[in-house]
Amino acid sequence: MKTYIITIGDEILLGNTLNTNAAYIGAQLFEINIQVIKSSVIGDDNSAILNELNFASGVADLIIITGGLGPTHDDVTRKSIVDFFNTELIENQEALEDIKTLFEKRKRIVTEVNIDQAKVPKIAEVIRNQLGTAPGLWIEKEDKIYAVMPGVPYEMEAMMEFTVIPKLKERIGEGQKILLRKMILTTGIPESTLYERLGNIDELLQGAKLAFLPNQFGVKLRLSVEGDDEKQLKNKLTEVEQRIRGKAGRFIYGVGDDQLEAVIGRLLMEREFKIATAESCTGGLVGNMLTNVSGSSKYFERGVICYSNAAKVEILKVNEDTLAEHGAVSMEVAMQMAEGVKSTSGADIGLATTGIMGPTGASADKPIGLVYIGYCDEKVCTARKFHFGDDRLLNKQRTAQAALDFVRRQLLGISWDD
Numbered sequence: 353m354k355t356y357i358i359t360i361g362d363e364i365l366l367g368n369t370l371n372t373n374a375a376y377i378g379a380q381l382f383e384i385n386i387q388v389i390k391s392s393v394i395g396d397d398n399s400a401i402l403n404e405l406n407f408a409s410g411v412a413d414l415i416i417i418t419g420g421l422g423p424t425h426d427d428v429t430r431k432s433i434v435d436f437f438n439t440e441l442i443e444n445q446e447a448l449e450d451i452k453t454l455f456e457k458r459k460r461i462v463t464e465v466n467i468d469q470a471k472v473p474k475i476a477e478v479i480r481n482q483l484g485t486a487p488g489l490w491i492e493k494e495d496k497i498y499a500v501m502p503g504v505p506y507e508m509e510a511m512m513e514f515t516v517i518p519k520l521k522e523r524i525g526e527g528q529k530i531l532l533r534k535m536i537l538t539t540g541i542p543e544s545t546l547y548e549r550l551g552n553i554d555e556l557l558q559g560a561k562l563a564f565l566p567n568q569f570g571v572k573l574r575l576s577v578e579g580d581d582e583k584q585l586k587n588k589l590t591e592v593e594q595r596i597r598g599k600a601g602r603f604i605y606g607v608g609d610d611q612l613e614a615v616i617g618r619l620l621m622e623r624e625f626k627i628a629t630a631e632s633c634t635g636g637l638v639g640n641m642l643t644n645v646s647g648s649s650k651y652f653e654r655g656v657i658c659y660s661n662a663a664k665v666e667i668l669k670v671n672e673d674t675l676a677e678h679g680a681v682s683m684e685v686a687m688q689m690a691e692g693v694k695s696t697s698g699a700d701i702g703l704a705t706t707g708i709m710g711p712t713g714a715s716a717d718k719p720i721g722l723v724y725i726g727y728c729d730e731k732v733c734t735a736r737k738f739h740f741g742d743d744r745l746l747n748k749q750r751t752a753q754a755a756l757d758f759v760r761r762q763l764l765g766i767s768w769d770d
Contacts, residue, residue, distance in 0.1 A: 668692030
């Protein structure tokens with residue numbers, strides 16, 4: 353089943369709002385093995401929507417549309433659907449009751465504008481909306497399916513989960529090949545280097561499929577197998593995963609929806625360790641990531657933001673002579689920061705970040721993206737040098753990710769050497 357996703361809204365076309373809807377829809381369809389052939393963004397313009405619908409219906413079996421179903425004058429999707437199918441609007445009692453129930457819960461009076469939203473194209477089946485006022489539409493015509501939903505993400509996601517995906521699964525029916533996937537998560541290695549490390553891909557996969565999905569935190573490896581025997585497919589998936597781990601295991605921190613901060617949290621709790629952070633260049637981002645995990649109070653002792661040299665000396669007891677000789681962005685200062693926060697907090701582990709995030713502050717020997725991460729526990733006090741890019745915010749994110757990965761490697765005894 354070939355799918356065409358159409359997102360409608362001037363705010364998306366102009367870049368004021370990110371198109372998260374298309375990403376969500378694509379991911380959900382991928383999970384049930386439905387192919388998306390194209391995704392487009394159209395403004396709130398009747399003729400543009402009609403042109404896009406004409407094109408999409410010529411190349412796809414399933415057309416999914418989001419946006420433009422609201423109550424205001426610039427919400428023209430419903431009119432476009434009426435024009436495209438040459439139909440008329442009729443009031444739908446289920447949609448009207450949903451609207452009245454929603455307003456009653458919110459202690460608000462239903463307006464005529466909202467009542468008008470209960471009018472739907474005569475040709476359509478209503479996709480009920482329990483979270484908003486605009487009903488979705490399900491239309492089947494000439495062996496094509498059209499699913500039309502609001503642009504509000506949580507409204508659209510509920511419709512996808514409870515109506516659209518179940519209906520599509522029914523349509524796909526029995527006899528569909530079994531598709532199993534696994535996401536393997538890596539960090540600290542560029543996509544090209546990871547690709548080279550894996551070697552002969554055909555020999556590695558032996559019929560399975562592998563996609564490289566890089567982002568600012570690392571590279572996700574999407575592994576998939578397809579066939580008729582689920583047990584054999586599970587075994588195949590495990591075998592290929594083990595071969596990948598054999599070649600790149602030190603860079604793999606998790607699978608599926610694992611987050612590095614949650615992985616670190618589990619490791620710390622298993623060892624009954626507490627960690628404290630001393631952050632300069634990351635400004636508290638490492639502590640923020642660690643405390644994103646519920647229950648982190650069991651292992652996160654404190655976080656200190658020591659941005660100035662004076663703060664490093666006063667709070668972390670960094671040696672003034674070391675600062676004068678090597679500068680705040682140095683291996684020596686990173687180690688003393690980690691040692692200082694460990695000592696002052698009484699934590700088992702001290703973790704520190706110092707670097708040049710840019711776009712200012714660089715010098716010939718200390719360029720933008722230069723970072724030192726310090727680590728100190730009962731057995732070792734060390735630091736490592738990293739080079740990131742030129743973007744300030746990305747540098748902060750990558751530094752925080754690298755700092756957490758530093759902790760993972762130290763706790764698991766993973767060597768930094770190839």
